[in-house]
């Protein structure tokens with residue numbers, strides 16, 4: 071700033087200071103407060119874009135749902151007190167929790183790749199808002215070239231169809247062979263898997279002719295490959311994304327809570343179909359992220375759902391990545 075401009079600014083401030091009357095004096099004199107405005111409710115952004123080498127990564131908030139918890143959803147094999155204590159130690163309410171849903175779009179420069187499709191529209195207004203988030207981020211559903219599924223739970227496949235038609239009309243699909251075989255089997259249409267298997271029949275099976283099935287660690291498109299992360303579901307997949315030497319781990323539902331699942335990876339989680347395998351997978355994936363200091367995006371991590379895993383001794387901790395412009 072030039073000396074002349076500094077003087078101008080000082081004299082302007084001086085003039086203002088001389089004439090200014092404190093707002094509480096105005097209020098006391100009976101004049102309306104200028105700051106009067108309606109309360110508008112809580113708000114947060116629904117997309118975040120960062121650069122990863124030559125790729126652009128956009129995380130998209132499909133929504134969030136309030137639940138009673140974290141116990142017994144998390145720490146199913148623990149006392150309520152132990153779980154509540156961990157929540158409070160991490161500045162979280164002890165008996166209420168929110169779960170958010172965060173699909174991701176990766177623009178490789180030649181293809182637009184969407185990971186997971188959010189909740190079915192029936193869950194609106196809380197969730198099922200992926201298309202709105204996608205449009206807010208500057209994309210249209212018709213631009214999506216590839217839809218990749220981490221696994222086939224309802225909050226990941228619920229947005230594949232709208233009124234019986236594919237939401238992403240020009241996309242091809244990629245998912246794990248093991249996952250597809252498990253959920254599309256007729257045996258799943260009875261017992262505890264019935265509800266989800268019906269959604270798979272409605273939303274995934276009709277798309278199968280346009281679907282590539284990964285045998286664990288194979289390539290999705292150049293720079294993106296699958297990473298077996300079974301346990302949460304029998305064929306759950308994580309994905310490794312790399313461009314110009316920059317790496318990102320997309321872990322899907324490897325960990326479903328940024329405190330409970332990360333700080334206590336062995337605790338049983340209601341959503342995990344195989345509790346022991348899920349715990350082993352969590353620690354293997356956490357070790358990969360911590361050792362190589364790779365940024366992570368996780369479907370149920372707090373928005374913008376990007377962070378890091380810090381490992382001290384045998385303890386893990388989620389470190390939020392914040393809204394950085396590059397990863």
Ligand SMILES: [Zn+2]
Nearest residue numbers: 223225323369
């Ligand atoms: Zn999920």
